Amino acid sequence: MIPLQFYLIVAAILFCLGLFGALARRNAVAILMGIELMLNAVNINLVAFWRYVKPAAPTMDLAGQIFALFVVTLAAAEAAIGLALIIAIYRSRDTVNVEDVDLMKW
Amino acid sequence: MLDRYGIVAIFALLAVIFPAIPLLLSLVIRPKKPNQSKKATYECGLEFEDFPEEAQNVWVQFRVQYYLFALIFVVFDIEVVYLYPWAVAYNTLGPFALVEMIVFLGILILALAYAWRNGLLEWT
Amino acid sequence: MDILNNLFTNIYNAINAFLNGLLGGAGLRPDAASAIVAAIMGLIVGTVVLLFGVGVVLTLIWLERKVAARVQDRVGPNRVGPFGMLQPVADTIKMFIKEDIVPTNADGLVHLLAPVIALAPAVLAFVVVPFGQGMQPADLNIVVLWVVSVSSIGTVGLFMAGYGSNNKFALLGGMRAVAQAISYEIPQVLTIVPIILLAGSMSLVQIVQKQSTLWYVFVLPVGLIGFVVYYISALAEVNRTPFDQPEGESEIVAGHHTEYSGMKFGLFYLAEYFNFFIVCTIATTLFLGGWQGPFLPSWLWFLIKTYALILLGMWIRMTLPRFRVDQLMKFAWQVLVPISLINIVLTGILLMFFKVG
Amino acid sequence: MLTSQFLTYVAFFVLSAIALIGAFLAVTLRNLVRAALGLILSFMGVAGIYFVLEAEFVAIVQVIIYIGAISVLILFAIMLTRGLMTSAASTQNSQWIGAAFVGMLMFAVLFFVAITTNWPLAQPHTISDLIPRLGADLVTTYLLPFEAVSLLLLAALIGAIVIARE
Numbered sequence: 001m002i003p004l005q006f007y008l009i010v011a012a013i014l015f016c017l018g019l020f021g022a023l024a025r026r027n028a029v030a031i032l033m034g035i036e037l038m039l040n041a042v043n044i045n046l047v048a049f050w051r052y053v054k055p056a057a058p059t060m061d062l063a064g065q066i067f068a069l070f071v072v073t074l075a076a077a078e079a080a081i082g083l084a085l086i087i088a089i090y091r092s093r094d095t096v097n098v099e100d101v102d103l104m105k106w
Numbered sequence: 107m108l109d110r111y112g113i114v115a116i117f118a119l120l121a122v123i124f125p126a127i128p129l130l131l132s133l134v135i136r137p138k139k140p141n142q143s144k145k146a147t148y149e150c151g152l153e154f155e156d157f158p159e160e161a162q163n164v165w166v167q168f169r170v171q172y173y174l175f176a177l178i179f180v181v182f183d184i185e186v187v188y189l190y191p192w193a194v195a196y197n198t199l200g201p202f203a204l205v206e207m208i209v210f211l212g213i214l215i216l217a218l219a220y221a222w223r224n225g226l227l228e229w230t
Numbered sequence: 231m232d233i234l235n236n237l238f239t240n241i242y243n244a245i246n247a248f249l250n251g252l253l254g255g256a257g258l259r260p261d262a263a264s265a266i267v268a269a270i271m272g273l274i275v276g277t278v279v280l281l282f283g284v285g286v287v288l289t290l291i292w293l294e295r296k297v298a299a300r301v302q303d304r305v306g307p308n309r310v311g312p313f314g315m316l317q318p319v320a321d322t323i324k325m326f327i328k329e330d331i332v333p334t335n336a337d338g339l340v341h342l343l344a345p346v347i348a349l350a351p352a353v354l355a356f357v358v359v360p361f362g363q364g365m366q367p368a369d370l371n372i373v374v375l376w377v378v379s380v381s382s383i384g385t386v387g388l389f390m391a392g393y394g395s396n397n398k399f400a401l402l403g404g405m406r407a408v409a410q411a412i413s414y415e416i417p418q419v420l421t422i423v424p425i426i427l428l429a430g431s432m433s434l435v436q437i438v439q440k441q442s443t444l445w446y447v448f449v450l451p452v453g454l455i456g457f458v459v460y461y462i463s464a465l466a467e468v469n470r471t472p473f474d475q476p477e478g479e480s481e482i483v484a485g486h487h488t489e490y491s492g493m494k495f496g497l498f499y500l501a502e503y504f505n506f507f508i509v510c511t512i513a514t515t516l517f518l519g520g521w522q523g524p525f526l527p528s529w530l531w532f533l534i535k536t537y538a539l540i541l542l543g544m545w546i547r548m549t550l551p552r553f554r555v556d557q558l559m560k561f562a563w564q565v566l567v568p569i570s571l572i573n574i575v576l577t578g579i580l581l582m583f584f585k586v587g
Numbered sequence: 588m589l590t591s592q593f594l595t596y597v598a599f600f601v602l603s604a605i606a607l608i609g610a611f612l613a614v615t616l617r618n619l620v621r622a623a624l625g626l627i628l629s630f631m632g633v634a635g636i637y638f639v640l641e642a643e644f645v646a647i648v649q650v651i652i653y654i655g656a657i658s659v660l661i662l663f664a665i666m667l668t669r670g671l672m673t674s675a676a677s678t679q680n681s682q683w684i685g686a687a688f689v690g691m692l693m694f695a696v697l698f699f700v701a702i703t704t705n706w707p708l709a710q711p712h713t714i715s716d717l718i719p720r721l722g723a724d725l726v727t728t729y730l731l732p733f734e735a736v737s738l739l740l741l742a743a744l745i746g747a748i749v750i751a752r753e
Binding site: 004015017032 | 592595596599603606607610611613614619622623626629630633636637639640641642644645648649652653656657660661663664665667668682683685686687689690691693694697698701702706707708709711712714720721724725728729732736739740742743744746747748750751
């Protein structure tokens, strides 16, 4: 049986790669890609806990999977809105570089 | 898990090997005589190299319509994902399940109706 | 009769027993031996299924040309072999010895991987097709969703072909192909839901078994509506005429395979016919009772029904002109999606009052 | 070690490697389309990990929604905003060293927590009638979030349409 910690470590690496992408990229779409990676890492954790950790109540023994489903849905909604914003910014400012979108900074 | 998905893993392996075999085989037997105009990007009746520099960039500005269709697609794709387990369990659930699903579908039909009324389902 | 029916199952069992005997005597640990046997059997099944698929594609190419010729009052290929039956073989050889041209500006790696990604979903979909009684490579309990999910990978291959070629026509074609594929995927997957409601299961084997008395296409009205919507959107999903907008040669040359030649183009061609065959097998399984049928062996029934659907597709292709791209999208979202949504609700309501199957 | 266990380990390591390599490509590649393809590779690896965890339905959902839908959205968005990104400018911003440091720090913390916490482990559980159970739970125990999801999707769709439309 693969220990739970293996999954957690893989998820941690994935999360940190996503974090790096979200912090270090200039292109807004690339930042969103980093965020999606982080959400994926969270989902691995949820499903791993579902499998290995005792449920709080017998009726809730599917909670981990159902939460993962809701996270996927949220990720899709977030991507839809985020990318729509990026497209709108691109149309009005001709750039998707987050460093150049600084109109609200001052 | 392995007993059921072992064969899937083997098919996944085959999915990579199977296209690789003819590609490698044809690598051995096909001719290889490239020249400038063969390797040029295809254009109707024109030499691609004759184009001015800015026209050689093949990127085209796509219409936002593509994105809007993808949006509606994503919403419905997620809806389908929730419909499937409901459909499997339907026989064991009472009439309440049907009502709940009609509410769920109804909200999404609202979304479709919104897109329809705003003319987003038209490809203009 | 029974012998014919169980022909392939018996061959499978015989090879399995032979391998077990062979490895059992080799002094391996029992679980290792059984794993090796399972792996070898999997490889054999996979290879046989794929070779069968290639054989089917060869017949489809021949059939397509013959049907086209007959519809247009021609004879069709008649030089290579009897009735021109070896024409597809000649075509294949031609594919092999054609030069592979990669444009200088193309993104080489993506250009190379695109046909592989386009073909992979078709291969993966073969895992779950029940070719006959007890003849499915694997029966997972999520089979139907499996088919849906692998077909959604194919859109990535289309996009990669369009982007990797670095050509305006390819890019436009690729984007159109993706837009069309995603638009028609929705009615296609929505029409499967009433079938699952009727069968109460996602296993293709159980769906077929439930149809032993009544094919789901005859469960009126939902089955028939579902079948028609499924078949139309399946044709669109695999880019068959009249839905071959992505490669409408009058506007965008050959769409996403403009820059493809030689074996890479051959793989796209193969993937297209694989996908056509697979959607017809899935339609047969879901709506036409799969392998069920009297007298003949189950796998023969399955092939007959599948080929009937394939011929119908060819007939439609030769009869109807190509849709315009705006008509195409409008048709998917304004006609097929509402119909299939209503169909789901209708099935749910009907199931409340009647017991079907 | 039993053969089946050994094979499970092999599957786990191969799939984790795919997921991590894909993620690495996604955050480092210059070419944004290639980065998105790396992201898709990563999604596939993660779906495989769900299969190893015996959460088949989540795995399939991962393929259908992430690979089939979200990546199409991302690819379309890239194609729509690609005009100015062919320039040779660096794709990383000036704070990438700091970002790398933060990432590593975060990993150290997560690693430490994962290793040292005493998880209330149970026998790994598998559910044989997973799909019907999921369907039943969605319309009973989790009814409220389930209906909220459809409202969320409606809101997201309308919002995104209003924002993105010209």
